[in-house]
Amino acid sequence: VAQRAFVIGLDVGGTKIEGILVDKAKNQVAACRAAMDATSVERVVESIAAAIQTLLDSANLMQESLAGIGVGIPGQVLEGVVHLAVNLKMERYPLEEELTRRFASPVRVENDVRIAALGVYQRLFGAGQIRHLAYLSVGTGISAGVILDGRLHRGVGGMAGEIGHVQVDPRGARCGCGAYGCLEAFASGSGMVASARKALVEGRPSVLAEIDPSILTTHQLFAAAAGGDTLAGEIVKTAARYISQALQWLVMGYDVERVALGGGVLRSRDVMTPAVLRAIQRLRESSLLAAHMLPEDKIVLLPEDFNPGVWGAAGLI
Numbered sequence: 669v670a671q672r673a674f675v676i677g678l679d680v681g682g683t684k685i686e687g688i689l690v691d692k693a694k695n696q697v698a699a700c701r702a703a704m705d706a707t708s709v710e711r712v713v714e715s716i717a718a719a720i721q722t723l724l725d726s727a728n729l730m731q732e733s734l735a736g737i738g739v740g741i742p743g744q745v746l747e748g749v750v751h752l753a754v755n756l757k758m759e760r761y762p763l764e765e766e767l768t769r770r771f772a773s774p775v776r777v778e779n780d781v782r783i784a785a786l787g788v789y790q791r792l793f794g795a796g797q798i799r800h801l802a803y804l805s806v807g808t809g810i811s812a813g814v815i816l817d818g819r820l821h822r823g824v825g826g827m828a829g830e831i832g833h834v835q836v837d838p839r840g841a842r843c844g845c846g847a848y849g850c851l852e853a854f855a856s857g858s859g860m861v862a863s864a865r866k867a868l869v870e871g872r873p874s875v876l877a878e879i880d881p882s883i884l885t886t887h888q889l890f891a892a893a894a895g896g897d898t899l900a901g902e903i904v905k906t907a908a909r910y911i912s913q914a915l916q917w918l919v920m921g922y923d924v925e926r927v928a929l930g931g932g933v934l935r936s937r938d939v940m941t942p943a944v945l946r947a948i949q950r951l952r953e954s955s956l957l958a959a960h961m962l963p964e965d966k967i968v969l970l971p972e973d974f975n976p977g978v979w980g981a982a983g984l985i
């Protein structure tokens with residue numbers, strides 16, 4: 669029996685868990701995708717433990733075969749303690765300690781987007797190809813992760829890259845964090861849907877008016893934009909402009925070699941991604957400096973079937 673030769677990487681979300689089991693050479697041996705029961709902290713921990721067990725079972729391995737487990741969590745994580753993860757109902761929860769106890773293996777817990785940056789860095793750019801990378805994730809929320817000099821930059825509180833809550837327009841909608849007009853309120857999936865809902869309630873004409881606003885999705889919003897709907901098109905264009913600006917903050921703030929774009933919203937390759945690329949092009953045309961700092965080959969789109977979160981989690985070990 670191979671001794672401690674395998675690593676598990678988990679990407680934990682509010683509704684699902686994705687995971688991989690890899691060998692020492694980081695070849696994928698097994699993968700899983702499971703539903704997350706986020707009704708209580710106990711259920712969340714059980715869901716995570718079940719995903720780990722599923723991966724072990726599918727490769728016929730005992731926990732003694734594990735060199736370690738890396739876990740990405742959507743929230744603030746410091747030294748293995750989940751300080752706050754609203755979607756997982758966790759507050760000051762010692763997840764690293766709990767999983768270490770259960771599986772008798774080294775466990776590392778980190779913020780999900782920070783380790784996704786690590787996953788992009790390690791998997792898309794082999795060792796030493798580049799030294800500085802920013803990863804911008806646009807999904808239900810917006811966040812970034814930064815690799816500087818080949819290392820994940822966490823900051824003093826593990827918050828480095830948490831740019832979704834930078835206020836971009838104080839006249840904007842109220843954000844979940846309490847402030848008005850955060851980047852997320854305009855440009856995240858949930859922010860765009862909320863913007864559409866508000867406009868529909870105010871009586872703006874749109875094909876979306878035929879849909880029950882309470883079940884409106886980004887998918888429907890993007891379809892409406894693709895079909896030429898004015899309201900949907902405006903929301904997409906505004907979001908794309910703010911996303912291009914966020915990308916510019918990262919490039920100007922850290923002077924990275926590459927900036928990678930990922931997350932659920934940017935998986936919309938026919939609507940959202942082209943809108944963002946057009947917005948970046950407008951930035952280039954507006955300024956020689958922007959054109960110099962944002963050349964086309966600096967912007968990287970993730971391969972569609974690549975989940976950087978699970979690879980970054982496995983890379984923690």
Ligand SMILES: [Zn+2]
Binds near residue numbers: 833834847850852
């Ligand atoms: Zn906010």
